[in-house]
Amino acid sequence: xxxxxxxxxxxxxxxxxxxxxxxxxxxxxxxxxxxxxxxxxxxxxxxxxxxxxxxxxxxxxxxxxxxxxxxxxxxxxxxxxxxxxxxxxxxxxxxxxxxxxxxxxxxxxxxxxxxxxxxxxxxxxxxxxxxxxxxxxxxxxxxxxxxxxxxxxxxxxxxxxxxxxxxxxxxxxxxxxxxxxxxxxxxxxxxxxxxxxxxxxxxxxxxxxxxxxxxxxxxxxxxxxxxxxxxxxxxxxxxxxxxxxxxxxxxxxxxxxxxxxxxxxxxxxxxxxxxxxxxxxxxxxxxxxxxxxxxxxxxxxxxxxxxxxxxxxxxxxxxxxxxxxxxxxxxxxxx
Numbered sequence: 001x002x003x004x005x006x007x008x009x010x011x012x013x014x015x016x017x018x019x020x021x022x023x024x025x026x027x028x029x030x031x032x033x034x035x036x037x038x039x040x041x042x043x044x045x046x047x048x049x050x051x052x053x054x055x056x057x058x059x060x061x062x063x064x065x066x067x068x069x070x071x072x073x074x075x076x077x078x079x080x081x082x083x084x085x086x087x088x089x090x091x092x093x094x095x096x097x098x099x100x101x102x103x104x105x106x107x108x109x110x111x112x113x114x115x116x117x118x119x120x121x122x123x124x125x126x127x128x129x130x131x132x133x134x135x136x137x138x139x140x141x142x143x144x145x146x147x148x149x150x151x152x153x154x155x156x157x158x159x160x161x162x163x164x165x166x167x168x169x170x171x172x173x174x175x176x177x178x179x180x181x182x183x184x185x186x187x188x189x190x191x192x193x194x195x196x197x198x199x200x201x202x203x204x205x206x207x208x209x210x211x212x213x214x215x216x217x218x219x220x221x222x223x224x225x226x227x228x229x230x231x232x233x234x235x236x237x238x239x240x241x242x243x244x245x246x247x248x249x250x251x252x253x254x255x256x257x258x259x260x261x262x263x264x265x266x267x268x269x270x271x272x273x274x275x276x277x278x279x280x281x282x283x284x285x286x287x288x289x290x291x292x293x294x295x296x297x298x299x300x301x302x303x304x305x306x307x308x309x310x311x312x313x314x315x316x317x318x319x320x321x322x323x324x325x326x327x328x329x330x331x332x333x334x335x
Contacts, residue, residue: 008044009192010185014177014318018045021320025172026052031124033169034147035311036176039226042147043107045176050103055143058102061095066108074116075132084133096129096140103143109169110150110161117162120144124168144169151311173321175311179221179228186217186228193229197236206235207243215246218257296331299324303333 008015025032026049034042043062050060068076075084079094095104106112112120123129124144128137146169155161179186190208198205208216221227231250239248246254280290298317306312314324328334 008041008048009189010182011188012177012182012185014181015185017318018174018176021172021174022049022052025049025174027054029054029143031143031169031171032145032174033152033172034145034174034176035152036147036149037178037224038149039224040176040178041225042149042176043105045174046103046105046145046147049145050105053103053143055102059099060103060105061099062105062107063095064107066111070113070116073112074119077116078119078129078131080132081134084131088133091131094131096123096142097138099142100140101142103145106144106146108148109146110148110152110155114160114162117165121162121165121168124165151309153311154309175315175321177315179224181315184217186221187213189225189228190216190232193232194236197233201236203236204242206239209243209245212244212246212249215249215253215257219253220256292331295327296333299327299331299333 008019010016022045032046032049034045036042046062047060050056063077065073075092075094077094077096079092079097080088082088082091106120109120119129123140123142127141128139130137152161152166152170156163156166179189187208194206194208223230235244235248241248275290275294280287283290283293285293299313302313302316303310306316310324311321314321317324325334
């Protein structure tokens, strides 16, 4: 089953790596944990994963665990029986029952209370739960996909997230890169958003002049794709000319990148030189020994830069966290 990425715009290498994982994982029933900063498009990725799965004709039920008050979240997830609490005038099915045979998406799961995490763990292990105020176990056939913008490893270490639940969720880890790491994807997205909003507002398509393009590429986009989308909608309403110029950009962008930033499509380290055969001869190393030494150095440097947070180190290196851990163990660098 091929993964259809039409709804996720981007051609960067880091995004294509995500597409490859989705294509392998989508047809399975494995539990997936999607990580990434707020606004990177985690729900869009999860919807794509569901649409390419064997459950695509079954329900897709999203739950934002951070948006529902904690005292109501249990009832929202598992339902309740009549009289279970004040105002429970009738029995009500929860999101897990509604998602039966389909997919449930637990967004911002890092916001969930420890007491409720135990019940999520039971669903993962036993495929059953009880409604609030109920005594009868209800069985569900549901695929669980979770997402968070928190570092769950750190949350586990600090006692705010259950370790056993983390490992149950983290069967297939997927990390969505921030927009600032996606290079020219910024302009692909900007133009797609601009075309959509201009068409919706029945105005001629706005162009983006080269200097404004350079500034958009140089900006860090802390709000990621969501911030870019909102900005393009604002431009489709407020831009008075036929082109978006540096003067149309908000002070937030101009103050960060300056008026004449240097484009940064694919940053290349200054003074970079490819290794030569003489480097191997000078060190009396075989090709494998030389490459191993280079890899060891880069792994250690990435860990130091990330303060030994493995998720961040893996992101710096452009590899999966599981791959990083395997390499560290193999090389004896995981101490």
